[in-house]
Amino acid sequence: MPKITIDGKTAEVAKGTTVLEAAQQLGVYVPRYCYHPKLPISGNCRMCLVEVEKSPKLLTACSTEAADGMVVRTDTDKVKTARRDVLEYLLINHPLDCPICDQAGECGLQDYYMEYSRAKSRFPNEDKVRRQKRRALGPHLVLDNERCILCTRCVRFCSEVTKTSELEVMGRGDRSYIDLKEGKALDNGYTLNLADICPVGAWTSRDFRFKQRVWFLKKTPTVCLGCATGCLVEAHHNKNTIYRLSPRPNAETNTWLCDRGRMTYKSVSAGDRLVKGIVKNGLIELEPALREAAARLDEARDAAAVLGSPWLSVEDNSALALLARALKTENYSFDFSAEQGIKDGILINKDPAPNTAGARQVKAAAGGLSFSDFAKRAASGRIKLIVAEARAAAALKDELKAGGAALVVFAVNRGEVPEGAQTTLPYASYFETQGTFVNYQGFSRRTRPSVEPPEGVRPLWAMLTSLASYSGLSLGLNSGDDAIRGIKK
């Protein structure tokens, strides 16, 4: 294994390790634009130039393989001058429109300029090469060719990750620009990753554009619930509003995040967000809605049923199991199955629900009917009332019609509520409360609240506790974790 010394620190690194990666292992930061750990090496930006003993020229750390006995310096005057020069080149034609640029605050040019240059430009503003600004390319992105430094990260992402190869560098020299086929939209399902990996403000998100300065954003680590893949993400929020989701790269599941997953935060403040109850089709206050549902529950009693959901957390499914136990009914099911696995070779799962595996865990602890037996009982008319989560209940459409059971459902958005629901109750979304989800690989991951739920709206386990108490039952829950513990008793 080659032994390499960087800025006086020596380490043995695996064969094939680049100087930049070796520096990273030794805790030496080498600035870079075009290098990205998950993309092929390009070596075009020249920002990572370092001095290597016995080499007459500076070498790009990203594309030089570490060799045995190599002595590298990243802190010499020669390197510092080179960095300053590279930045001067990159900034010759840069428009310096930071005040109206969304990237400001997380921009590679701003950061490195402050860190490595601080030189006054010797090139007059009027002579800058003008290119196309703010072109909407596809449903999610805006491209500003003037801000681009041609690092080609986006080109490589589209050819290597999505394998769609829409983008290329067109033209040559100072007339080069990034483009795709005229009249085509950039829409490969993963386009917003370009806004993330673009080190400057060339690619920006249409959704996030001009909504918030990045330095105001707080970041909460959480989990994407867009499908069974369960990518680790970060919710960026300020003043009780979420503005965007971005991936938390990890070795197990995801480096990137799909466009659909990124938009899942929108349900939190969507126009059809439920903050009150619905009885039949009319909105009513929460308390009367709970009483109405409790009255229905009292009527049905041992003909009542409880259905879990692959869209709910382990905690909330457990609370539903405890309700079934308190009702002393045997009509309950947490038996969900769906084909799992990545369907597009990147991130999107065959199973659209985030917690099929988690619901199965609840089944293992609390028992219950198989889904088909539950459906048969619903269709036969033996069940008079079903308490369920909206999307899970939607799967029983035909059985409900046949058996005539009334439906009490929990929903975050009105759009989820199946037709004919008797009472609908709101609950806190998983951007507002914590919940455990088990992804297709079996990893148990927890969402963390980024924002407060609307007034009066509580987590599903808490709403259920109120519903039960109005019906004279006690679930004994003070937290979601109590529910998980409860079903194991």
Added chain:
Amino acid sequence: MSFKITEEFRAKADKLRARYPRPDAALIPLLHELQREAGYVPEEGMDELARLLGLPYSRVKAVVTFYTMFDREPVGKYHLQLCRNISCHMAGAPDLLAHLKRALGIDEGETTKDGLFTLSTVECLGACGSAPVMQVNDGYFEKLDTAKLDALLDDLRHGRVVPGGR
């Protein structure tokens, strides 16, 4: 304008492709062939070549836009490409350019109304020893002056000179 690849073109393409270990290596020779056939590189031609070579369209367009010798618009029967680099410049190319503009009544990048001439300036043609130089289609015309230019334009108009290839 719709463009369709002919059977002859396809046969030529197969032959060219067989010469190289990778299909993308045949791209530039095929673009030359395409331009010879269609007079320029049409959008549909780029689509067809991408399909033929199994390359992404963006790759084909990147190559076409990189090289100035590929025309993305139709050009006149005679494409006058005057060198504007240092040797030709010092040997009087700016005067020749002004003369051509006047004689043809067009600017750089334009085509005469009769469709005979398109005027462009290009980078070094590699014939500095006989500057100033102009390439017409695939042929070189060297050691030019305004009188020779007038004669050349006249000859071209009357078909007395057919610019040669390489």
